[in-house]
Amino acid sequence: MQHDRKTICQLLCAGAALSVAGPASAAFFDDSKAAIELRNFYMNRDFRGSESTQAKAEEWAQGFILKFESGYTEGPIGFGVDALGLLGVKLDSSPDRTGTGILQRDREAPNRAQDDYGSAGLTAKAKMSNTTLHVGTLQPVLPVIMRNDSRLLPNTYRGAWLQSKEIDGLTLDAGKLTDVSYRDSSDSEDMTAFNGGLRNITFGNKTTSDEFLFAGGRYQFTPELTGSYYYGGLDGIYDQHNFNVVHVLPIGDNQSFKTDLRYVRSTDDGGSNVDNNAFGALFTYKIGGHGFTGGYQKMSGETGFAYISGGDNSLINLLQINDFGNEDEKSWQVRYDYDFAAMGIPGLSLMTRYVTGDNVDRGAGLSEGKEWERNTDVAYVVQSGPLKNLGLKVRNATVRSNFGSDLDETRLILSYTMALW
Structure with a gap:
C-alpha cells in the first residue's frame, strides 16, 4: 500500500x-x-x-x-x-x-x-473539436460495459475509449478494453463472463479474454425520445447487441409517463455456449414527488444473460443482489419512489421495490426455479451549511429462492466529497 x-x-x-x-x-x-x-x-x-x-x-x-x-x-x-x-x-x-x-x-x-x-x-x-480519446484507466457506463460502484470502491478497466459528439444530439462510442480490476481487488485481470445463479453458461478451452471491443451510439430524436444501439464482444467468449428506446411523455404540471424498452441479443464467439435473448420493459408514472414503476423482464435461449464479470449490466431488474438473468427466467417488478423535496425536505429520498421471478430452468426432472427480492433505500444528502454534500444511505434487501441462498442484507453508507481545487 x-x-x-x-x-x-x-x-x-x-x-x-x-x-x-x-x-x-x-x-x-x-x-x-x-x-x-x-x-x-x-x-x-x-x-x-x-x-x-x-x-x-x-x-x-x-x-x-x-x-x-x-x-x-x-x-x-x-x-x-x-x-x-x-x-x-x-x-x-x-x-x-x-x-x-x-x-x-x-x-x-x-x-x-x-x-x-x-x-x-x-x-x-x-x-x-467535440471528439475525445481516453487511454488508460477507464470507468465506462455504457449499455454493454458498465463499471460497478455498489461497494466501498468502484471497479475499473484499462483500455482505449473514443467518444464523438460532433452531431447535435448524437453520441458515438468505440473502444477496446484489455483487463479489469474488481471492486475488492488491487490486481488487474483478464475478463470473463459472469456465470452465477443458473445462467448455465459453459466455456470451452477459453475461459478468459484480454480483448473486449465495443461500439455504438445514442441519439436524441426529440426532447422526449431517445434511442441507442451498442455492440459489445468479449473475444472468443460472446458477442452482444444491445437496443434501447426511452420515451418521456409530459402529461401536465409535475406529471410524466416514461417508457423504457430494452432488447439484448447475446451469442457465443466460439468459446462458450452463450445464447440469450433478454427483453425488458419499464413504465414509470411521476406526479409531484411520487414515482410509480412497473416492469417486465424475460430471458429466452439456451443460457442466461451474459456480461463482463465484476461490472454491472443493463437489465431492468438489476437490483441490490440479483439481476433475474437466469436461463428462461421471467420476472416482474413494482417500484415506488418519493422525493421529499415535494414536502419541503430537499435531499431526502425513498425507494422501495419488489421483483419476483419464475420459470428458471433448473435442469431435467426438476421443478421450475422461483425467487424474489425486496429492496428499500432511504437516502439523505445535506443541502447547506458546514456539512453540505454529506450523504447517508441505508439499503436493505431480502432474497428468497428455491435454487439459491436465502439472504437478508443491510448496507449503511456514509459519504462526503470534498473539492481540493
Whole structure:
C-alpha cells in the first residue's frame, strides 16, 4: 500500500507539472479539478441458515477515492491527463465474517481480509473539436460495459475509449478494453463472463479474454425520445447487441409517463455456449414527488444473460443482489419512489421495490426455479451549511429462492466529497 499511495501522489504531481509547462497549457491548469470522496461502508449479509458453514458476512471499512481531471492544452488537438487513486482500509472483519465484497481477501489466508488495499490509475486524453480519446484507466457506463460502484470502491478497466459528439444530439462510442480490476481487488485481470445463479453458461478451452471491443451510439430524436444501439464482444467468449428506446411523455404540471424498452441479443464467439435473448420493459408514472414503476423482464435461449464479470449490466431488474438473468427466467417488478423535496425536505429520498421471478430452468426432472427480492433505500444528502454534500444511505434487501441462498442484507453508507481545487 505504501507503493500505491506514492504512485497516487506522483500522478497528481505529474499532472501539475504538465499544466505549467508553458503558456499553451494555460487551459490545462485553469480547467483542472481534483476531489476526494470519503466513503464509510458497513455491510451485513445474513445467510438465513443456509447449508454454508458461514452464517453471515459482516464487515466495516473506510474508502478514499481521489480523482484528478486536467483541462486540455490549447491548439487544434488538446492533450490532458486524469488520475484516479483508490484506497480501502479495514475497520472491522474476522475470518468467519469475510466475503462482503468491500475488502480484499488475503492471498495467503483467503478467509481473512487484508488490512488495506488499493490501486492507482492514469489516463491520457486528447480532444479535437467535440471528439475525445481516453487511454488508460477507464470507468465506462455504457449499455454493454458498465463499471460497478455498489461497494466501498468502484471497479475499473484499462483500455482505449473514443467518444464523438460532433452531431447535435448524437453520441458515438468505440473502444477496446484489455483487463479489469474488481471492486475488492488491487490486481488487474483478464475478463470473463459472469456465470452465477443458473445462467448455465459453459466455456470451452477459453475461459478468459484480454480483448473486449465495443461500439455504438445514442441519439436524441426529440426532447422526449431517445434511442441507442451498442455492440459489445468479449473475444472468443460472446458477442452482444444491445437496443434501447426511452420515451418521456409530459402529461401536465409535475406529471410524466416514461417508457423504457430494452432488447439484448447475446451469442457465443466460439468459446462458450452463450445464447440469450433478454427483453425488458419499464413504465414509470411521476406526479409531484411520487414515482410509480412497473416492469417486465424475460430471458429466452439456451443460457442466461451474459456480461463482463465484476461490472454491472443493463437489465431492468438489476437490483441490490440479483439481476433475474437466469436461463428462461421471467420476472416482474413494482417500484415506488418519493422525493421529499415535494414536502419541503430537499435531499431526502425513498425507494422501495419488489421483483419476483419464475420459470428458471433448473435442469431435467426438476421443478421450475422461483425467487424474489425486496429492496428499500432511504437516502439523505445535506443541502447547506458546514456539512453540505454529506450523504447517508441505508439499503436493505431480502432474497428468497428455491435454487439459491436465502439472504437478508443491510448496507449503511456514509459519504462526503470534498473539492481540493
